Amino acid sequence: MAMVRQEIRFLLNDDEMHLCEVGAGDTLLDFLRIGQRLTGTKEGCAEGDCGACTVLVGRLTGGGLRYEPVNACIRFLASLDGCHVVTVEHLRGADGGLHPVQRAMVEHHGSQCGFCTPGIVMALYALWMETPRPSETEVEIALQGNLCRCTGYAPIVRAALAAADHGGPDGDILVTERERVTAALTGLRDGARVEVARDGQRAILPADVDDFAAVYASEPEATVVAGATDVGLWVTKFLRDIGPAILIGHLDGLQQIEECEDALTIGAGVSYSQAEKVLLDTFPHLREYWHRIAGWQVRNMGTIGGNIANGSPIGDLPPVLIALGARVVLRHGAARRDLPLEAFFLDYGKQDRAPGEFVESVVVPRPQPGVLHGAWKISKRRDEDISSVAAGFAVTVAQGAITDARIAFGGMAGVPKRAKAAEAMLIGAPFAGESFVRAAQTLPQDFAPLSDWRASADYRMRVAQNLFQRFWAVHGDTGQAELQRVEA
């Protein structure tokens, strides 16, 4: 067994922290506000939806030191081992006064009550570092995880567009201090397994993927925590004890994307943000869909593996991945097996995963010529909302006839599920509007959706059926068939 370290170590702004008494469920936000009295970071919801708690977390990955905005409210403190946490208190301008982003926010009247403001400043800070001159679309996408109830956002967007007028990232403290921080974080790395606890609530950070496999096999009752965008809420909202917890968000070995000739193999620990470029380059039809999944902070934290492993019937990736013919790779100790993704979801709350077994990766075949794709998400609010219905379509057409069809829905049953009857109806049918109308009519054979606060059963069924029409409108018909995000 690897060596075990019994403290977590990280940088908080300028200070190095060493903490031993850390429970599995302790959050970064409470640590900042209560433990450190860094009260600039706010709690607005404690569920990852409002962004008032946004901080930056820098981490050494393959490409060097990378900072990303995350939600401190659902980020577990123990998961920060080896990271640099940057809060609003750390920001300053070149002259020691306001930072360019802050200056722009003041100038454009971007705050009213001010409670959302530190979080918005942090999200815009992260955007400004990556893209000092963003388009309006980029600003909107960067702010999908931040709510403001006062301003109506217009002044905030103006500020974001103007921030670089007050200075670019070159002189910024996170740039000028980059080497020092990189050295400090490198110094904190020892390749050890880390184990800390408070009140008997243990948090374990395996040394590497093999160590994870070993620990989990020996403690199969432990909670696996990847991005914590689900598990965080079990703690903050439902007060669940999650210990012992195995934290895997730091495992580079789970964050690899292999681009093979016939398929992409995506590590379970790859975050939405990490997957974005490769996935959207390979599957351009996912672009619109992608930016409707959660907000920026959650996309930086939440993982592909977590979105599958949680077994949710309303997770957004399973339907589109099932349509693409993805397979999931499971691992227990040193043993691996793989199965079609749809087969992983057995029933509501039940997956084909043995105790101590974890999701290691998902293999997505590359698109084949002749296959037409569709991916749609329907939700009450366009962005950062959970789907009422999500759908993935892959329809193969040859010489005017449909030769294959894979269609899967989320939000329509207790699991993400294929529309078998519709697929059967389509295969062999002519590639024509009428075929899609008839296929849509079969949906009640496979699905009996529920009514809840997101949508009624009627609406879910109706919309799912209409998506067949959408598919035809996009691929068969002409004319404006979709309401897409304005790109500019």
Place this chain on the structure above:
Amino acid sequence: MSIKGATHQDLAHDSAAKHVTGRAEYTDDIPEPGGTLHAYLGLSEVAHGRIVEMDLSEVLAAPGVVGVLTADDIPGANDISPTGLGDDPVFPEDSVEFHGQPLFAVVAESREAARRAATLAQVEIAPLAHVLDPVGAIEAGYPDVTAPLKLERGDVAGGLADSAHRIKGRMAIGGQDHMYLEGHIAFAMPGEDDDVVVYSSTQHPSEAQHMVAHVLGVPSHSVVVNVRRMGGGFGGKETQMNLFAAVAALAAKKWNRPVKIRPDRDQDMIATGKRHDFVADYEVGFDGEGRIEAVEGFFAARCGFSADLSGPVTDRALFHADNAYFYPHVRLRSRPMKTNTVSNTAFRGFGGPQGVIVAERMIEEIAYALGRDPLEIRKANFYRPGGDVTPYHQQVEDNILERIVGELEESSQYQARRQAIRDDNVRNGIIRRGIALTPVKFGISFTATWYNQAGALVHVYSDGSIMLNHGGTEMGQGLNIKVAQVVAEAFQVDIERVKITRTTTEKVPNTSATAASSGSDLNGMAALDACEQIKARLVDFACENRGIAADEVAFLPGRVKLGADEIGFDDFIRQAYMARVQLSAAGFYKTPKIHWDRAKGQGRPFYYFAYGAACSEVSVDTLTGEYRVDRVEILHDVGRSLNPAVDRGQVEGGFIQGMGWLTSEELWWDDDGRLRTHAPSTYKIPLASDRPRIFNVALAEWSQNAERTIKRSKAVGEPPFMLGISVFEAISMAVASVAGYRECPRLDAPATPERVLMAIERLKRER
């Protein structure tokens, strides 16, 4: 040379630099003294029932728990009803009346310990039948929570009978959660004798003070309530903080330790009131030109289990059921219905929006029935000379809507765009578009006449620096900076000389809620009065001291003209101090002209009206019901703005909040009476990407208040909220296009994608 920070200038919010650096202090950021305890609420899990037994032994035994508070622990009155109806217990004694009603509080060494312990209660409740919505409540014979109102003028039956056309309809209008980013919080510090100091996130410190005193059974002079700023209020902290202030104070006195209570977002949304949902029945009679002859309206509101502010809220719905239109014959009635839901409360617009949207629905009905542009119908019905009396018999004297709407129609190119959209929609595409231009007229003043008073306290220190305090509270609306501008201008000093201080019941007593958009109207005037008193003493002093006449004294930027001399303001103040001039004054203001006889339904409840109009364009996906707001133009009237930058912010923010109310913000209760949309994960307020890409907001710069308000400005907090109705109506037009505009789509609010799609499918079926 003029001073920095006079009125009518664009100035940043006084706390802007603190907001962006995270250094602005909110109640939860105040350092906690050693020994601070934390309280948390335990809530009912039954919508209606009799409490059989409340076993809190496990709660008490939980780690870190110091004790619990129930109805038995209340030394004074177990009541926090803001209108004195006695129907709002801190904790219920025998029965629960909504799912989520606070039953007890647990007090522990940490917030986490208190939260965990609160889940351990064993409460046995014998369930009774419950009713959740106002129509069900009427059918079940539930009572009104407070007296209904009737407004009547003319002969409605005759008017309807004589009309060439009549339409009857029903509209359901959803409520709205405030979703202020900072939730409720109170922090109480016990003192000697009966004293307690409460830091509370409240729009109404005086009420929190009186309620705490009432619950503790001590005089109000024992209780101090402070608030530096709120992280948003929107009406949600006008009365709803009473519960938290009372619990914190009760616990602080009981254990003689500081106590903080901060519910999590779910509790905040479940246990505190919201905007009232309404079901409105209307009948409108009109002629072939779309001119309204008579209106009958019936407004049933979901008030929740107690009255809270439902009386004035439902009254204001009726006051605004005319919006901008003259009804020759009219009868409007309200039913503030009791329901087994959380007690609804103030929310920006205070019932007004629910009235306005029904007026606009009737306009839509007429337009679709006659095949006309709704804007044409609007214009045909505006208040104008000869037709300028409201249903409450107040004459509309300051109407500027014709000009506002005319200018906006031009600048937005409404007509050309509407035509282009109609041409586009004819092509039968999947994406349909709609456009609507809607006006708002909003009455300014509290309808509770005695509320229209305010106090301020101004000190000029002997170094010439000035401390400003007034009864208003800062929740982001920029009240403090506006009032400071008034003071800076009065003394002709740069605004940095004026220190804005927290609102506290110790400095200005018996204040009104910062609500009804009245903050700067009232407090600006009160502060000006204080300044004028001090200035008058200074002038007297100068006259005596220098032997000059009063008109030879003038306050110039940073200096004072004394006959032929000029000296710096600071020097002058120093001299006045040495001569023992009193340099402090309490200012006071009460709004003139207003009166209201509720029993008769007659009077002048409003000092003046604020006006505005918005033109919105949307695209609707007819396969899913999803939509996008593409473009919005607004022209809004704030009189002569005290601070145009701040006012524009109110207009933009109010508009988006109003749009949210009518689009994605849906409150959803299950059959057991449990609210299932109780956090931002399930309750969706607009995001940055929901705001229109083209969003042009202008203030009517030519406008000035016809009444003698502070610097001829107008209130701005609430009126723009109703401009969001233009989005709702634009969606409606896009929906109507699927049936050739022959039928009013009768969308209920909020127009979620689901409601939109279902309306589209209905119209297609009926086509």
